[in-house]
Amino acid sequence: MKLRDEHKITPDMFTKMRNLHPRWPQLYGQPKIHKPGAPIRPVVSFYNTPLPPPLQDLHKVLATYLKPLAQNPLCLKDSSDFKQGLECFLDPSFPYHCSLDVQALYTSCDLCLATKTAITSYEQNPGLLPSNITSKTLGTLITFCLDNSYLEFNGCFYSQDEGETMGSPLIV
Known part of the structure; x- marks a missing residue:
């Protein structure tokens, strides 16, 4: 409410942050079916979380502010995006294409550095x-x-000690 009262966020944004039916963030697992043995990927659901203002x-809201910073022509949304890019990119001087995956991206990210x-x-x-x-208010949030x-x-x-949980809407 302090940010709303100081006119640092709009009343509409404040309303979007309100949550009338909160619940605790829930941990669940999704199998990585593309890997041998289908290991479980832990994911946290932030749907209807309760902190004031609700964390989810x-x-x-913060993700909408961060999204412009994540615009990069080298970033791929998913496998379909990669396939579509290959179909549009028919330069014979580049006969090989690849896609890289980062192991434990969310939990190994230095969030202080990312925020700075x-x-x-x-x-x-x-x-x-x-x-x-x-930018200072955004950093505080x-x-x-x-x-x-x-x-x-x-x-x-449990508290997340390092990195960020997969499933967080904040991660763009």
């Missing part, structure tokens, strides 16, 4: 942010979200 909704990088990018390109929010990543599994609560 704050993550979503985002803040620096906005300081260098202030037009990417709405006029009512500063990102840090709040990252410092309050927790989940419930089998009746016990």
